[in-house]
Amino acid sequence: LKNVMEEAAKAKIPVYVLDRPNPINGVSVEGSLAEEDKLAFIAAHTVPVRYGLTIGELGQMMNTERKIGADLRVVKMEGWSRAMWFDETGQTWINPSPNMRSLTQATLYPGIGLLETTNLSVGRGTDTPFEVIGAPWLDGQKLAKYLNERNLKGVRFVPIRYKPNASVFKDEQLGGVNIIVTDRDRLESVRTGIEIAAALRKLYPNDWQVDRFARLLVNAKILDMVKRGETPEGIQRAWQKERDDFESRRAPYLLYKQ
Numbered sequence: 001l002k003n004v005m006e007e008a009a010k011a012k013i014p015v016y017v018l019d020r021p022n023p024i025n026g027v028s029v030e031g032s033l034a035e036e037d038k039l040a041f042i043a044a045h046t047v048p049v050r051y052g053l054t055i056g057e058l059g060q061m062m063n064t065e066r067k068i069g070a071d072l073r074v075v076k077m078e079g080w081s082r083a084m085w086f087d088e089t090g091q092t093w094i095n096p097s098p099n100m101r102s103l104t105q106a107t108l109y110p111g112i113g114l115l116e117t118t119n120l121s122v123g124r125g126t127d128t129p130f131e132v133i134g135a136p137w138l139d140g141q142k143l144a145k146y147l148n149e150r151n152l153k154g155v156r157f158v159p160i161r162y163k164p165n166a167s168v169f170k171d172e173q174l175g176g177v178n179i180i181v182t183d184r185d186r187l188e189s190v191r192t193g194i195e196i197a198a199a200l201r202k203l204y205p206n207d208w209q210v211d212r213f214a215r216l217l218v219n220a221k222i223l224d225m226v227k228r229g230e231t232p233e234g235i236q237r238a239w240q241k242e243r244d245d246f247e248s249r250r251a252p253y254l255l256y257k258q
Contacts, residue, residue: 001055002044002062005070014071019056019255021077023086023096023106024189026052026256029247030110031190032239034218043218048243049190050110052082053250060253074255081258085184099129107184111193117215118208120200121174125164133196134162134176136169137207144177146199150232154187156180194222195232202229 001017008015031049039045045062047053053061056074063072080089086103087093095101100109105128112130116122120138123129134140140159147157158178164170181187200208214223225235 001059002066002068003041005059005063005068005072009068009070012071014073015059017056017059017072017074019054019074019077021080021084021086021089021091022052022054023103024050024110025085026054026057026082028052029243029250030188031243032217032219032222033242033246035220038218038220040218042216048239048246049114051246051250053253054255057250057253057255060255061250064253065249076255080256082254082256083258099124101129104181105130107181107187108179108189108192111189111191111196112179114190114193114213114216115196116168118210118212119168120208121164121168121176123164124168125166125170126162128178130179132160132162132176132178134160134169134174135207136172136174137204138175140175140177142203143199146203147177147195150195150199152188152192152195154181154183154185155192156182191232191236194226194235197226198229198232198235201226 005015028050029048029052033046033048034043036046045066051058059072060074062068063070093103100106108130112122112133115133119135121134123132126132140161144157144159158180160176160178161173162176163173197213201210210227213226217223222235222239225238
């Protein structure tokens, strides 16, 4: 959308956005912010991993804060409120991406998706992408036990073995865990992803390629904390102020107040 607005601004033509629900609600905001000097196609603006905006709201924010100058015209939804999950809208689920096949997968994606540029399968090539993670070097029972003992809100971990038919570790037998959402309203998806990253760093320091975590995390400070073995609690505290500041930044762009 940012690229479209930039080109439309040059051509002096309007951009129409037919707004749509944020499938994992428009309230929850989680994670560190993308750093300005690391922005790219996959991280277009300095927003948190989970930013709690509709595409129309995000467009307004980028247009203003990045001084794009596009004639952006957002056609608002009717009947949507910020706290709604997609299955509360009455709309039919259409995969926004071939591997985003359910609301559960979308709910887990902000945290689990961060891991997919590392040497870890996130379930692509299975029936449940983003609901499982694994690797040839990973002991699912060991990782599940460690993560369950962390008592994370709204999620449990079950050891599994699986063989993806595509993507990372195609046709290899992997040890891993199935990530079970037990309470989506209590689940902190990004925190869950950081918990998994911290566990992999602690349990598999010579196997998990932590530097590749940088590509989607887009935040050097948080990456350095993971590499040093900082606790997930400390990592979350480190991003809390900028996350709170973002809440204030986004307020003027909210088209739906409740």
